[in-house]
Structures are given as C-alpha cells and as structure tokens.
Amino acid sequence: MGIVCLVTNDGFLLPSAPNFxxxxGHRTKDGRTLRGGLLYRSDALHTIAEQDLPAYxxxxxxQLIDLRTHHERDRLPDVVPEGAEYAAVGVxxxxAAGANFVELLAxxxxxxxxxxxxxxxxxxxxVYRALVSDTEALDGYRDLVERAAKGPTALVFHCSAGKDRTGWGAALLLTLLGVDRAAVTEDFLVSNERQANTDHWMRQLSKDSQLPWEDVEPMTRVRAAYLDTAFAHIDELYGxxxxxxxxxxxLSAGTVEALRTRMLD
Known part of the structure; x- marks a missing residue:
C-alpha cells in the first residue's frame, strides 16, 4: 500500500513529501552554521507529485540515500532526481521482527x-536501541556519514516516514557537527508536524490490523524519550x-573533520 499525499501547506519544500x-541553518556550540542546500532529510520519495518535480x-x-529495507524499496521505488547517485543503505x-511493517500489520x-x-x-x-547497536545499523550509519563527508552534494537521506531511521541519521550528523542536544531534539520532534501522509497510511493499517488507534499511535510519532533512549544506550554500550x-x-577523525569542513561555515 502506498502513502497518499495529503499535505498542501505552502510552507513545505515539497508538499508531496512533507517531511522533506x-x-x-543549525548553529553549532562553537558558533558555526550548517550550510543550507547541502544536506536534506526526508520521508518517502516515491510520493513526489508531478507538480513538485521542478522544485525537487x-x-x-x-546523492539519494535510501535507508529503507528491501521490502519497502521493492514495493515503493524512489523517484530519483536527474543526475543523482542512488544508494540503498539499510540500517x-x-x-527482524517488525521490519516488514506492512505485512505484520496486515x-x-x-x-x-x-x-x-x-x-x-x-x-x-x-527500535532506537537497535539503531545504535545492531551491526546493520552501525554499518549503514557509517556509510551515511562517509557519503555525506566525501560523496557528491547535495545529499538527501530518507526512510518511509522520515522520523525514526532518518531521525537518528539526522541526530547523528548534527551531533557530529557540534549542534547541541536541545537543538538536535527540536529538529527530531519537528517530524511530528509532518506526518499527514503517514497518518493516512497508518490509519488504514490500523483498520486492517483491527488494532485501536491508541495502540498504533506511538509508532506514528516521535517522542523525546525515543531519542533519549538511543543516546542513553550509546552511553551504556560505549561510554x-x-x-x-x-x-x-x-569513523575516522579524518572523516569527521571532512564532514565539518564541508558542511559548516
């Protein structure tokens, strides 16, 4: 089942991909600024409407980095911008249990x-503990950072709703760049305002699964506790x-420095 575009707010860069x-613009703790037009995060990119193609x-x-599983990629392939490299980078x-979400809720x-x-x-x-500890996640997020540091830009990375796998990717990149935790969390929570596509899709899945919406709703939003859990698990595992x-x-110190040199003014 695809995700139907519902958002038409002119404030969105791409109304058909509302979490793009x-x-x-983020400021770092040492007063530098993340350059605009180099690093984008997004929800599903198979939804790009014809009227949004010129902007897209x-x-x-x-570079388009697709963080979804092969189940999602095969079912709903991305609209790839002209001239962009496409990379499937699973995290x-x-x-795993729950990875094939549509099939499970059916x-x-x-x-x-x-x-x-x-x-x-x-x-x-x-899920958030796994995103900082599982082998697939460690390999995938290392690849994301290296591509952001060394590959062609501008770059967009995305998953389905653009809030969990993408949310941790953005939190990782912003933290590496020196953005403080409060601002990282604020960026993370912005996804809650941009889930109209996901809500439509998930309400249908909720109906199919015969689960009440209140049982499904925690998977349709991000909460500060989710991000806090990831950072706490990092401290538990790595110190x-x-x-x-x-x-x-x-990640090498050279890669981190290359990311900062590229992305920061």
Missing part, C-alpha cells in the same frame, strides 16, 4: 501480539558519544 527538509529537481541533489535487519493476530496493549511504545524504544563514533561506527 533542509538541515541547513531544482535542489541539485547528487535495519530486513528479517495480520491481526500478529499485530495484536506485537503491538497491542501498550506494546508499541516498548517496541519503539527497542560516550565520541567512543560510539570511533569504536561503534568506526
């Missing part, structure tokens, strides 16, 4: 077992964010 936004092509995107085990018995009676929030907290970068992601 430029990370430029006009962003000068040269989630495609065979089965009422499985959906109730997985998400019923308040289990959806616990599921989301586990600090810097050690996560060096020992978990295995």
């Amino acid at each position: 936004r430029d990370l430029g 092509q006009g962003f000068g995107i040269r 989630q085990d495609a065979d 089965d009422p018995e499985q959906a109730r077992a997985m998400f019923g009676d308040g289990a959806a929030e616990r599921f989301m907290l586990e 600090s964010f810097d050690d996560y970068v060096a020992d978990g992601l295995k």
Whole structure:
C-alpha cells in the first residue's frame, strides 16, 4: 500500500513529501552554521507529485540515500532526481521482527501480539536501541556519514516516514557537527508536524490490523524519550558519544573533520 499525499501547506519544500527538509541553518556550540542546500532529510520519495518535480529537481541533489529495507524499496521505488547517485543503505535487519511493517500489520493476530496493549511504545524504544547497536545499523550509519563527508552534494537521506531511521541519521550528523542536544531534539520532534501522509497510511493499517488507534499511535510519532533512549544506550554500550563514533561506527577523525569542513561555515 502506498502513502497518499495529503499535505498542501505552502510552507513545505515539497508538499508531496512533507517531511522533506533542509538541515541547513543549525548553529553549532562553537558558533558555526550548517550550510543550507547541502544536506536534506526526508520521508518517502516515491510520493513526489508531478507538480513538485521542478522544485525537487531544482535542489541539485547528487546523492539519494535510501535507508529503507528491501521490502519497502521493492514495493515503493524512489523517484530519483536527474543526475543523482542512488544508494540503498539499510540500517535495519530486513528479517527482524517488525521490519516488514506492512505485512505484520496486515495480520491481526500478529499485530495484536506485537503491538497491542501498550506494546508499541516498548517496541519503539527497542527500535532506537537497535539503531545504535545492531551491526546493520552501525554499518549503514557509517556509510551515511562517509557519503555525506566525501560523496557528491547535495545529499538527501530518507526512510518511509522520515522520523525514526532518518531521525537518528539526522541526530547523528548534527551531533557530529557540534549542534547541541536541545537543538538536535527540536529538529527530531519537528517530524511530528509532518506526518499527514503517514497518518493516512497508518490509519488504514490500523483498520486492517483491527488494532485501536491508541495502540498504533506511538509508532506514528516521535517522542523525546525515543531519542533519549538511543543516546542513553550509546552511553551504556560505549561510554560516550565520541567512543560510539570511533569504536561503534568506526569513523575516522579524518572523516569527521571532512564532514565539518564541508558542511559548516
């Protein structure tokens, strides 16, 4: 099932992909500014409407990083900007419980077992722990950072709703660039204002699964607790964010410096 575009607010860069936004403009703790027009985050990019194509092509995107699983990519392939490199960079085990979300919610018995009676929030907290610890996530987010640091720009990275896998990717990049936690969290929570496509899609899945909306709703929004869980899990596993970068992601100091040189004024 595709995600139907509902947002028409002129304030959105791409109304048919409402969570498409430029990370430029963020200030770092040492007073530098993230350049605009280099680094974009987004929700699903198969939804780009014909009337949005001129704007989409006009962003000068040269890399599109698709963080979805093969289930999602095969079902709903991206609209790739002309001249852009496309890279499938998975950050989630495609065979893990809950990874094939549409199929799981289409089965009422499985959906109730997985998400019923308040289990959806616990599921989301586990998702965020996995995003900073699973092998697929470590490999995928290292690839994302290296591509942002060294590959052609502008770059856009995305998943389906642009809030969880993309949300952690944005939090990682902004933290590497020196943006403080409060601003990182603020950027993370902006996704809640841009979920009209996801709400439409998820309400249909909720109906198919026979789960009440309140059981599904924690998976349709981001909460500060989700991001806090990821950062806390980093501290538990690695001791600090810097050690996560060096020992978990295995990013070199040179790559981090190249990212900062490229992205910051």
